Amino acid sequence: MPSSPVPSSIARLRGKGGRYHHGNLRGALIVAAAGLLETEGEAGLTLRALADRAGVSRAAPYRHFADKEALLATLAGEGFRVLDREMERAAAMETTAPGRLRAMARAYVAFAQRYHRMFRLMFAGAADPEGRGSGQLRRRLSDAVAGMGSATDGMTAMTAWSLIHGLAALALDSPVVAEAARAPNVDGVVDLLIGGIG
Amino acid sequence: MPSSPVPSSIARLRGKGGRYHHGNLRGALIVAAAGLLETEGEAGLTLRALADRAGVSRAAPYRHFADKEALLATLAGEGFRVLDREMERAAAMETTAPGRLRAMARAYVAFAQRYHRMFRLMFAGAADPEGRGSGQLRRRLSDAVAGMGSATDGMTAMTAWSLIHGLAALALDSPVVAEAARAPNVDGVVDLLIGGIG
DNA sequence: GCATGATGTTGACATCATCTACATCCAAGT
DNA sequence: ACTTGGATGTAGATGATGTCAACATCATGC
Numbered sequence: 059m060p061s062s063p064v065p066s067s068i069a070r071l072r073g074k075g076g077r078y079h080h081g082n083l084r085g086a087l088i089v090a091a092a093g094l095l096e097t098e099g100e101a102g103l104t105l106r107a108l109a110d111r112a113g114v115s116r117a118a119p120y121r122h123f124a125d126k127e128a129l130l131a132t133l134a135g136e137g138f139r140v141l142d143r144e145m146e147r148a149a150a151m152e153t154t155a156p157g158r159l160r161a162m163a164r165a166y167v168a169f170a171q172r173y174h175r176m177f178r179l180m181f182a183g184a185a186d187p188e189g190r191g192s193g194q195l196r197r198r199l200s201d202a203v204a205g206m207g208s209a210t211d212g213m214t215a216m217t218a219w220s221l222i223h224g225l226a227a228l229a230l231d232s233p234v235v236a237e238a239a240r241a242p243n244v245d246g247v248v249d250l251l252i253g254g255i256g
Numbered sequence: 257m258p259s260s261p262v263p264s265s266i267a268r269l270r271g272k273g274g275r276y277h278h279g280n281l282r283g284a285l286i287v288a289a290a291g292l293l294e295t296e297g298e299a300g301l302t303l304r305a306l307a308d309r310a311g312v313s314r315a316a317p318y319r320h321f322a323d324k325e326a327l328l329a330t331l332a333g334e335g336f337r338v339l340d341r342e343m344e345r346a347a348a349m350e351t352t353a354p355g356r357l358r359a360m361a362r363a364y365v366a367f368a369q370r371y372h373r374m375f376r377l378m379f380a381g382a383a384d385p386e387g388r389g390s391g392q393l394r395r396r397l398s399d400a401v402a403g404m405g406s407a408t409d410g411m412t413a414m415t416a417w418s419l420i421h422g423l424a425a426l427a428l429d430s431p432v433v434a435e436a437a438r439a440p441n442v443d444g445v446v447d448l449l450i451g452g453i454g
Numbered sequence: 455g456c457a458t459g460a461t462g463t464t465g466a467c468a469t470c471a472t473c474t475a476c477a478t479c480c481a482a483g484t
Numbered sequence: 485a486c487t488t489g490g491a492t493g494t495a496g497a498t499g500a501t502g503t504c505a506a507c508a509t510c511a512t513g514c
Contacts, residue, residue, distance in 0.1 A: 083461080105502065115463050117503080122461090126502065178381060181429060192430055216426075216436035217419065217445045224422025225414070231379060232390055238414035247415045254452030281492080303471065313494050315472080320492090324471065 084122040086112045091133050095175050105129075127184060134180045138191025141169045141180075145198060155205040156252055162202055163222045163248045167239050170226035177226070195219075207255045214255055221251050282320040284310045289331050293373050303327075325382060332378045336389025339367045339378075343396060353403040354450055360400055361420045361446045365437050368424035375424070393417075405453045412453055419449050 080086065090111040094103050105126055109116045123129040148165035149158040170177040180191070199222075200215035207214075225247060229239035238247060278284065288309040292301045303324055307314045321327040346363035347356040368375040378389070397420070398413035405412075423445060427437035436445060 080461080104500085106500080116501095117464080118462050120503075181425065182380075183376060183429065185429070196430065196432060212432075213436055213441065213444055214448065216423070216433050217448045220422035220426055220433070220436075220445065221415065221419045221449075222422065223426055224418035224420065227379065227425060228414075228418055228421055231381070231383070232394065234394060234410075235414050235418070238411055238418075243411065246411055247418065250412065250415045250452040251419075251449060252452065254448040254450065278493080302469085304469080314470095315474095315495080316493050318472075 080112065080114055080118075083112060083114060083118060087119055087122065087129065088133060088136060091129060092136070092176065095133070095179065096173060100175060100179065103130075130179060131184045131186050133176075134182075134184055135186030135191050137173065137176045137180045138186060138195065140173075141166070142191075142194050142198060144169055145195075149198075149202065155202065156249075159199075159202045159206065159218065159252070160245045160248050162199065163225075164241050164244050166222050167226045167229065167244055168241070170230060171239070174230050177230070181223075181227070203255075206252070210255060218248075218251060221247070278310065278312055278316075281310060281312060281316060285317055285320065285327065286331055286334060289327060290334070290374065293331070293377065294371060298373060298377065301328075328377060329382045329384050331374075332380075332382060333384030333389050335371070335374045335378045336384060336393065338371075339364070340389075340392050340396060342367055343393075347396075347400065353400065354447075357397075357400045357404065357416065357450070358443050358446050360397065361423075362439050362442050364420050365424045365427065365442055366439070368428060369437070372428050376428070379421075379425070401453075404450070408453060416446075416449060419445070 087108055090108050091103060094107055094111065098107070105119055106116050108129075109118055112118075119129065123132065145162045145165045148161040152158045152161045180186075196215070196219060199219045200212070203210050203215040203218050225235065225239050225244070228235040230236075237243070285306055288306050289301060292305055292309065296305070303317055304314055306327075307316055310316075317327065321330065343360045343363045346359040350356045350359045378384075394413070394417060397417045398410070401408050401413040401416050423433070423437050423442070426433040428434075435441070
């Protein structure tokens with residue numbers, strides 16, 4: 059028998075059939091964080107709320123993340139992975155190079171609007187740990203642009219990315235830009251650039 | 257004689273020739289906030305540090321701002337005003353319409369890099385109180401675009417703003433884009449769009 | 455069986471935003 | 485001059501939060 063009695067919270071867990079060890083706390087924390095971020099906003103994304111939602115003590119997350127910032131960075135990295143997948147899927151359904159670029163732009167903007175807090179987090183400056191996120195995005199867009207016109211160099215790809223990202227970002231703040239970011243209009247915006255390339 | 261003795265901090269102020277009333281605390285807080293934001297980062301931008309820097313108690317800022325968010329919103333509004341002024345000045349030195357658009361783009365990107373934390377704050381979602389900031393920006397860019405080609409409607413202006421904003425924002429995160437955002441290269445990026453317009 | 459590292463828990467701390475009650479100053483009436 | 489009321493500032497407390505150190509529990513290989 060240990061010198062101190064079994065803590066009440068553990069007894070409670072046992073009573074509910076819970077286990078002392080969570081099993082996959084790291085993953086559960088990321089999922090809970092994504093959920094909290096969208097429902098409660100970044101202010102509501104607190105380590106305590108996270109731990110509660112995962113049914114775990116307040117200090118437990120520190121076994122998996124050095125600090126809150128590390129958790130947010132990982133979360134942002136996850137966001138980049140999802141965005142990349144959605145762009146890939148959107149492009150796969152198109153047959154022409156300009157069609158692919160337009161589809162990727164629509165997916166980018168749609169992602170920003172559906173998960174707008176996540177989108178903000180991703181570009182808030184906390185680099186994701188593997189640094190992979192934005193690099194992979196850039197490469198995917200570069201490839202799409204490269205398959206287009208003749209005079210398509212790196213600068214052209216940066217221009218395309220800037221245009222798409224700016225449209226997605228500004229649409230979150232300005233209702234006027236949001237109108238230009240509606241799916242049918244995105245094509246028109248991208249076409250202005252395509253005209254400049256070809 | 258009041259029931260409680262004169263607080264030590266006031267005595268200290270008196271001793272240093274300070275006054276009980278600050279004079280222009282509201283303005284001093286905004287200046288201090290702008291300074292702290294750039295030197296310490298958003299995490300270091302705390303009401304305590306602000307009050308200390310202004311030589312005033314911790315609760316004093318609440319006489320001028322409802323809460324921290326209101327202060328940040330005002331600060332962001334100030335940022336918009338500065339950015340607008342810099343764009344205006346940059347455009348005034350140019351004689352042609354494309355030249356003005358290019359100059360404004362360079363000013364926009366330069367502002368984002370010089371005051372990158374302020375730039376992030378401005379587009380972090382906390383709308384500035386008068387809502388004037390981003391609207392004025394949009395109008396100025398719309399005017400610049402309107403003075404250009406034949407087929408320049410609202411959509412064109414949104415496209416221009418998106419391109420410029422995206423370039424400025426991405427350059428803060430990605431070294432690759434930062435290269436495309438160096439002053440000489442900004443012109444090239446904008447020209448890609450101008451080619452699409454004309 | 456049993457040591458040992460990984461995983462969770464508890465309790466405490468410092469910092470922060472914010473509130474309440476009070477003090478001080480300034481300016482307008484009188 | 486004197487008072488009086490509103491604007492401005494202060495002190496102290498409160499609750500929430502991120503983080504840490506010491507301890508408990510589990511799972512796994514020897």
